Amino acid sequence: MKQNKYDDPEFFETYSRMPRSVGGLEKASEWPALRALLPDLRGKHVLDLGCGYGWHCRFIASQNAASVIGVDISEKMLQRARESTFDPRIKYHQTAIEDIDFPDGKFDAVFSSLALHYVKNFDAVCEKVYRCLAAKGVFVMSVEHPIFTSLAAQQWCESADGNQLHWPVDHYQDEGIRHTSWLADDVIKYHRTLATYINTLLDCGFQISKLLEPQPSPEMIRQNPEMKDESRRPIFLLIAANKKEKK
Amino acid sequence: MKQNKYDDPEFFETYSRMPRSVGGLEKASEWPALRALLPDLRGKHVLDLGCGYGWHCRFIASQNAASVIGVDISEKMLQRARESTFDPRIKYHQTAIEDIDFPDGKFDAVFSSLALHYVKNFDAVCEKVYRCLAAKGVFVMSVEHPIFTSLAAQQWCESADGNQLHWPVDHYQDEGIRHTSWLADDVIKYHRTLATYINTLLDCGFQISKLLEPQPSPEMIRQNPEMKDESRRPIFLLIAANKKEKK
Numbered sequence: 342m343k344q345n346k347y348d349d350p351e352f353f354e355t356y357s358r359m360p361r362s363v364g365g366l367e368k369a370s371e372w373p374a375l376r377a378l379l380p381d382l383r384g385k386h387v388l389d390l391g392c393g394y395g396w397h398c399r400f401i402a403s404q405n406a407a408s409v410i411g412v413d414i415s416e417k418m419l420q421r422a423r424e425s426t427f428d429p430r431i432k433y434h435q436t437a438i439e440d441i442d443f444p445d446g447k448f449d450a451v452f453s454s455l456a457l458h459y460v461k462n463f464d465a466v467c468e469k470v471y472r473c474l475a476a477k478g479v480f481v482m483s484v485e486h487p488i489f490t491s492l493a494a495q496q497w498c499e500s501a502d503g504n505q506l507h508w509p510v511d512h513y514q515d516e517g518i519r520h521t522s523w524l525a526d527d528v529i530k531y532h533r534t535l536a537t538y539i540n541t542l543l544d545c546g547f548q549i550s551k552l553l554e555p556q557p558s559p560e561m562i563r564q565n566p567e568m569k570d571e572s573r574r575p576i577f578l579l580i581a582a583n584k585k586e587k588k
Numbered sequence: 589m590k591q592n593k594y595d596d597p598e599f600f601e602t603y604s605r606m607p608r609s610v611g612g613l614e615k616a617s618e619w620p621a622l623r624a625l626l627p628d629l630r631g632k633h634v635l636d637l638g639c640g641y642g643w644h645c646r647f648i649a650s651q652n653a654a655s656v657i658g659v660d661i662s663e664k665m666l667q668r669a670r671e672s673t674f675d676p677r678i679k680y681h682q683t684a685i686e687d688i689d690f691p692d693g694k695f696d697a698v699f700s701s702l703a704l705h706y707v708k709n710f711d712a713v714c715e716k717v718y719r720c721l722a723a724k725g726v727f728v729m730s731v732e733h734p735i736f737t738s739l740a741a742q743q744w745c746e747s748a749d750g751n752q753l754h755w756p757v758d759h760y761q762d763e764g765i766r767h768t769s770w771l772a773d774d775v776i777k778y779h780r781t782l783a784t785y786i787n788t789l790l791d792c793g794f795q796i797s798k799l800l801e802p803q804p805s806p807e808m809i810r811q812n813p814e815m816k817d818e819s820r821r822p823i824f825l826l827i828a829a830n831k832k833e834k835k
Contacts, residue, residue, distance in 0.1 A: 376600040400737065488735060491821075498745065498754070498756065505756060506758075507758040508744070508756070508758065509755070509757075510755040510756075510820075511753075511821065512820060513735075513755075513819070513821045513822055514803050514817075534801055535799065537803045539799040540798060540800075546797055548789070548796075549796045552782065552783050552786040552787060553787075554760075554783045556761050571757060572759075572760070572762070573757075573758050573760060574760075575761070575781070
């Protein structure tokens with residue numbers, strides 16, 4: 342059963358007040374790193390898995406992509422995306438990421454920002470991404486980092502007086518469901534080890550071309566002092582992979 | 589200045605009493621995973637960086653390799669290696685890993701077990717490994733995992749009564765020297781992020797073919813109950829990479 346937390350009115354309302362929901366890509370600390378992983382998008386056909394408000398779809402279109410399809414499970418997210426989009430090259434589909442069904446070789450690039458840690462079967466999604474990519478197509482993805490998802494609490498270990506002592510890791514090898522409390526109670530995420538992310542991509546027929554664990558720029562920390570501890574542990578894992586011809 | 593802790597008599601003595609020093613590969617919990625990364629070694633010319641007692645050199649020779657060169661900075665380690673080796677296909681060189689200087693394309697495989705976290709400049713070593721590998725050569729390496737090296741203490745966070753609460757991560761993005769206390773005071777290791785390990789290999793011209801974060805087998809935990817917490821966080825990072833032709 343796929344969770345659709347973003348269509349929960351209370352969750353949606355809380356999410357809509359996040360800096361990145363209001364301010365878009367410029368308020369997402371990992372955006373410069375993620376953007377750097379994107380290939381030249383001119384004339385390309387691109388799929389965005391878990392597109393949310395459509396910020397990335399609109400950015401991709403602005404780079405002169407030929408077409409962009411944004412997929413999301415949430416009707417509310419897509420409603421907001423459509424209200425903010427005036428570009429006929431961008432289409433939105435309400436579908437769970439796991440359920441995509443596009444023709445083989447349809448896309449030059451598949452993109453996914455902070456959505457795949459909500460997906461139970463990463464291997465099945467990778468297979469679908471591989472198939473719907475054209476030869477030499479590119480898959481650029483970000484997820485919450487395994488260091489960040491290993492414990493469901495996703496909280497710093499704090500001293501009695503509230504100092505952030507360190508980031509706790511535990512149950513790292515126990516992959517699977519995590520009942521987290523992110524913006525609301527019981528938001529279901531899936532923890533996977535780094536080895537699983539990498540080897541699943543390799544087993545599907547991808548080559549890894551870059552892996553990033555970005556931290557906010559000094560400028561972003563100056564503007565957002567609450568980000569000062571972000572260099573103490575990685576929160577995001579970004580991977581760029583290329584479709585390799587299967588032997 | 590390269591540290592040569594293994595030639596410190598007290599450190600050497602302590603190291604020589606470790607289970608893996610006495611019992612060899614079968615006592616190393618990561619050995620089955622590391623072994624699985626090795627290519628077919630029949631007739632191959634192999635280099636082992638940081639060979640220590642030569643356990644891996646002798647294993648590689650036992651797989652019908654044509655020749656094996658083991659390199660180590662420590663005279664004491666190599667003395668023990670030579671005393672335990674009766675195979676003329678195996679040669680040992682006393683050299684720091686950073687100072688290797690072999691002809692281009694000399695080896696079919698380069699191997700390194702738990703030595704590269706002692707090396708300051710991973711990029712320079714990778715370049716040398718790339719050059720001394722033949723076309724389509726394989727580089728198989730293990731290091732202490734970045735989750736394990738981020739804090740110099742390398743200790744569980746414990747409750748007042750000595751329970752292991754979780755593994756602490758901090759200073760993850762601050763790469764560089766760690767003054768650890770492993771078997772002795774001030775053993776110098778180098779922390780690198782996962783992104784640095786992966787991207788350095790890619791930038792040198794390698795393709796990643798597999799990445800492992802092994803945990804001890806149930807059988808090994810039964811024999812060594814002190815390993816029961818090893819699945820709570822990864823301690824080792826294993827990478828297999830292939831030499832790709834440079835464009």
